[in-house]
Amino acid sequence: MAEVQQGANEKRGKSKQKKMNVRVDFTPMVDMNMLLITFFMLCTTMSKPQTMEISMPAKEDLTDDQKSKVKASEAITLLLAGDDRIFYYEGQPNYEDYTSLKQSSYNADGLRAMLLKRNAAAVNEVRRLKQDKIDLKISEEEYKEKLSDIKGGKNTPTVIIKATDDASYKNLIDALDEMQICNIGKYVITDITEGDEFLIKNFDAKGTLVSDAAAQQ
Amino acid sequence: MARAKIKKKDTFIDMTAMSDVTVLLLTFFMLTSTFVKKEPVMVSTPASVSEIKIPETDILQILVDPDGKIFMSLDKQQDMRAVLEAVGNDYGIAFTPTEIHKFSLAPTFGVAIGKMKQFLALPSDKQDEILKNEGIPCDSVDNQFKVWVRHAREANRDLRIAIKADQTTPYSVIKQVMSSLQDLRENRYNLITNLKEIED
Numbered sequence: 001m002a003e004v005q006q007g008a009n010e011k012r013g014k015s016k017q018k019k020m021n022v023r024v025d026f027t028p029m030v031d032m033n034m035l036l037i038t039f040f041m042l043c044t045t046m047s048k049p050q051t052m053e054i055s056m057p058a059k060e061d062l063t064d065d066q067k068s069k070v071k072a073s074e075a076i077t078l079l080l081a082g083d084d085r086i087f088y089y090e091g092q093p094n095y096e097d098y099t100s101l102k103q104s105s106y107n108a109d110g111l112r113a114m115l116l117k118r119n120a121a122a123v124n125e126v127r128r129l130k131q132d133k134i135d136l137k138i139s140e141e142e143y144k145e146k147l148s149d150i151k152g153g154k155n156t157p158t159v160i161i162k163a164t165d166d167a168s169y170k171n172l173i174d175a176l177d178e179m180q181i182c183n184i185g186k187y188v189i190t191d192i193t194e195g196d197e198f199l200i201k202n203f204d205a206k207g208t209l210v211s212d213a214a215a216q217q
Numbered sequence: 218m219a220r221a222k223i224k225k226k227d228t229f230i231d232m233t234a235m236s237d238v239t240v241l242l243l244t245f246f247m248l249t250s251t252f253v254k255k256e257p258v259m260v261s262t263p264a265s266v267s268e269i270k271i272p273e274t275d276i277l278q279i280l281v282d283p284d285g286k287i288f289m290s291l292d293k294q295q296d297m298r299a300v301l302e303a304v305g306n307d308y309g310i311a312f313t314p315t316e317i318h319k320f321s322l323a324p325t326f327g328v329a330i331g332k333m334k335q336f337l338a339l340p341s342d343k344q345d346e347i348l349k350n351e352g353i354p355c356d357s358v359d360n361q362f363k364v365w366v367r368h369a370r371e372a373n374r375d376l377r378i379a380i381k382a383d384q385t386t387p388y389s390v391i392k393q394v395m396s397s398l399q400d401l402r403e404n405r406y407n408l409i410t411n412l413k414e415i416e417d
Contacts, residue, residue, distance in 0.1 A: 026236040037243050040246035045251060050411065052410055165389035167388040168388065169385070171388070173263040173264075
């Protein structure tokens with residue numbers, strides 16, 4: 001014991017040199033780091049933008065033959081008009097009767113409800129499929145394959161989207177969005193025809209355009 | 218007399234821990250960041266439920282502002298060079314190497330090819346000012362947009378086309394762009410949107 005104490009005493013006596021202070025002031029370093037963080041925070045985009053993939057038909061391929069291939073009973077034509085209005089008719093338009101054109105909305109109870117009803121079989125199947133995937137009964141690839149099978153299956157409606165020049169880009173995206181929500185695999189964006197523009201005008205005029213035309217003849 | 222000694226308080230705060238934290242954060246931001254590209258016009262994209270992410274490379278972005286002005290951007294500088302030379306060739310305009318170099322550094326381009334030489338001669342802050350009011354002509358009379366896209370495709374086979382348009386853009390403008398792309402047999406492209414939840 002004594003020895004140890006002595007040794008300790010000796011040491012204390014020896015270390016007469018000044019102890020160097022090893023503490024470094026980090027404040028400027030922190031300052032600089034904060035500045036850099038601020039810079040990076042302001043310059044970055046955290047969320048990558050989403051995209052929607054669409055494929056349009058090639059222009060030449062669309063002959064009149066193919067255009068009329070869609071069965072009238074399965075076709076739904078959406079007409080996107082200005083001021084966020086949307087109209088649709090099923091099958092062939094009836095130019096005489098303005099009530100054949102129905103007005104709808106972009107809300108959940110408008111267009112979506114109609115499309116979900118029309119596509120109920122496919123929607124239910126997709127729902128089942130999704131449940132299977134969640135339960136890990138099927139793999140990702142199988143899921144994708146089956147999904148496209150269901151979407152392209154028979155008796156699913158074909159949607160033709162026609163936008164007037166007054167419609168905005170948002171309207172188009174909203175309409176395309178509904179296709180995705182309602183699991184509709186067959187849809188196409190085409191140019192609006194004169195007949196369709198007449199339908200909208202006639203609807204606005206509550207059918208008077210037709211009766212006027214009839215009266216003139 | 219013994220004076221009561223006030224003990225000098227040590228105000229030194231140990232910043233080491235703080236420094237650690239900031240360095241960590243800094244590393245995180247540096248690694249995850251993708252820089253915002255400077256765009257000549259502000260565009261707010263419409264929302265959609267689509268969850269597909271856009272790839273980062275080989276993108277030809279077509280920017281459409283509410284008034285229908287069209288701008289384009291490519292992500293690779295070598296593509297930019299090739300495209301400018303090819304388009305210049307088509308219109309009989311030869312660009313000097315310095316002009317081509319200047320062009321390749323620009324994040325977005327959108328000037329009629331006739332004005333391109335003039336535009337490239339300006340200092341970059343002037344360029345930004347002017348670019349806002351320009352745009353690539355895309356009408357049936359003078360469809361330079363088509364030429365640009367065609368040469369961009371030639372410069373890079375794997376290019377994906379992405380359209381970024383403002384939600385208030387009238388459909389007539391979009392139709393013009395889409396039918397121009399259709400003429401070039403570019404039938405698959407992406408529409409850039411924001412994420413939105415499905416409300417039930």
